[in-house]
Amino acid sequence: MKLHVNLLSDDERRSASPIRIKTxxxxxxxxxxxxxxxxxxxxxxxxxxxxxxxxxxxxKWSRMEADYIAAVQTRSDLHQIEGRLAELSxxxxxxxxxxxxxxxxxGHTPTNIQLTELRVSQSIITDAKTPSRAYTLRLQGRTSGPxxxxxxRAFLTDLGSHPDFTNLIASATVPAGAFRxxxxxxxTEEDRVFEINCVGRPRKIE
Amino acid sequence: xxxPEKKRDRNxxxxxxxxxxxxxxxxxxxxxxxxxQKARALDQVKQDELADKIAKAERELxxxxxxxxxxxxxxxRFGNMVSNNLLRPILxxxxxxxxxxxxxxxxATGFQLAGITPIGNQxxxxxxxxxxxxxxxxxxxxxxxSFDTICRLVEAILAVSPCIHVSEITIQGQGKERxxxxxxxxxIEWPIQMQNKE
Numbered sequence: 017m018k019l020h021v022n023l024l025s026d027d028e029r030r031s032a033s034p035i036r037i038k039t040x041x042x043x044x045x046x047x048x049x050x051x052x053x054x055x056x057x058x059x060x061x062x063x064x065x066x067x068x069x070x071x072x073x074x075x076k077w078s079r080m081e082a083d084y085i086a087a088v089q090t091r092s093d094l095h096q097i098e099g100r101l102a103e104l105s106x107x108x109x110x111x112x113x114x115x116x117x118x119x120x121x122x123g124h125t126p127t128n129i130q131l132t133e134l135r136v137s138q139s140i141i142t143d144a145k146t147p148s149r150a151y152t153l154r155l156q157g158r159t160s161g162p163x164x165x166x167x168x169r170a171f172l173t174d175l176g177s178h179p180d181f182t183n184l185i186a187s188a189t190v191p192a193g194a195f196r197x198x199x200x201x202x203x204t205e206e207d208r209v210f211e212i213n214c215v216g217r218p219r220k221i222e
Numbered sequence: 223x224x225x226p227e228k229k230r231d232r233n234x235x236x237x238x239x240x241x242x243x244x245x246x247x248x249x250x251x252x253x254x255x256x257x258x259q260k261a262r263a264l265d266q267v268k269q270d271e272l273a274d275k276i277a278k279a280e281r282e283l284x285x286x287x288x289x290x291x292x293x294x295x296x297x298x299r300f301g302n303m304v305s306n307n308l309l310r311p312i313l314x315x316x317x318x319x320x321x322x323x324x325x326x327x328x329x330a331t332g333f334q335l336a337g338i339t340p341i342g343n344q345x346x347x348x349x350x351x352x353x354x355x356x357x358x359x360x361x362x363x364x365x366x367x368s369f370d371t372i373c374r375l376v377e378a379i380l381a382v383s384p385c386i387h388v389s390e391i392t393i394q395g396q397g398k399e400r401x402x403x404x405x406x407x408x409x410i411e412w413p414i415q416m417q418n419k420e
Binding site: 063067073076083088104107108111118130131135138140146 | 258261262265266268269272273275276279280282283285286289290292293296297299300303307308346347348349354355356369372373374376377380384385386387388389390391392393394395413
């Protein structure tokens with residue numbers, strides 16, 4: 017038989033655990049308070065550092081802002097002036113060297129055709145995204161003899177397909193009724209007058 | 223400090239401590255933590271914006287020297303283009319300027335000049351449309367000449383400036399009596415720089 021004698025009163029009892037609430041609580045409190053203070057200090061330092069960085073950046077920006085605005089203005093001016101030069105270059109490229117066209121036209125006109133009138137007119141097409149310039153060429157002339165019709169036909173074919181003109185002329189036609197007998201004073205029965213309309217290729221302004 | 227001996231009192235005290243701690247945490251978050259986080263975020267945004275602006279400005283400034291050179295060169299080219307190839311007014315008159323520049327050239331070709339008639343301005347044909355700083359000054363040159371003379375005339379006019387365009391040509395024969403002399407009307411357009419858009 018075992019006998020267990022309890023000589024301690026209740027308030028004299030101690031826990032057998034080495035970690036006691038009475039020692040742990042102040043320690044935990046101190047550590048927590050210390051960590052909180054440390055965190056507050058670090059946060060304040062971080063904010064202060066950030067503010068200082070911000071002030072430094074603001075100062076740096078204030079030093080370079082005027083130069084930056086001037087540089088942006090220069091770039092914008094350069095862009096504008098290059099745009100103007102491009103506009104003029106595009107305009108120059110659209111030009112038709114009409115003296116060449118007229119000389120070629122003279123060279124291709126058959127000897128038995130006499131051109132009596134030549135009209136060149138232009139239209140600017142602005143409805144498309146890229147505006148373009150188109151020319152029309154209207155020729156009036158006279159010819160005579162049994163070869164009148166084939167001569168005019170050959171001339172028409174030449175205007176519509178010869179490499180001298182293909183860059184400028186898209187199509188050439190004799191309007192209905194435009195090849196007819198010459199009714200002017202002094203004309204013979206074999207004399208013919210005609211008209212040829214040439215539609216030019218639109219030249220894009222780009 | 224001693225905890226109360228009674229279990230109920232001890233629990234009450236612990237509950238009170240827990241509630242107080244939670245209340246303190248909530249107050250700390252509301253009064254200190256949240257505004258501080260907001261201020262930090264705001265500072266961060268400001269700093270990021272400023273850093274972006276500075277980086278962009280530094281890039282721009284590194285390229286600025288090149289742009290300045292290109293701009294000076296482009297400006298010189300544009301100045302040459304305007305003074306040499308565009309029609310410049312004389313005391314505000316494009317008509318006088320046109321006549322002074324074209325009349326001697328036309329006469330040198332042997333063309334019988336009847337007149338140079340100003341027609342007026344027309345919008346410059348470009349992608350910019352009406353926003354363009356240029357316009358086309360139109361004029362009509364009339365007279366008589368042989369076909370060869372007309373070819374020389376057109377060539378001489380176009381040689382005055384690479385910007386001159388011949389937009390319309392009318393050549394009419396004068397019958398069998400004068401087969402070598404044609405009535406001619408040539409419409410030209412010559413770009414001008416609009417003063418109010420410079």
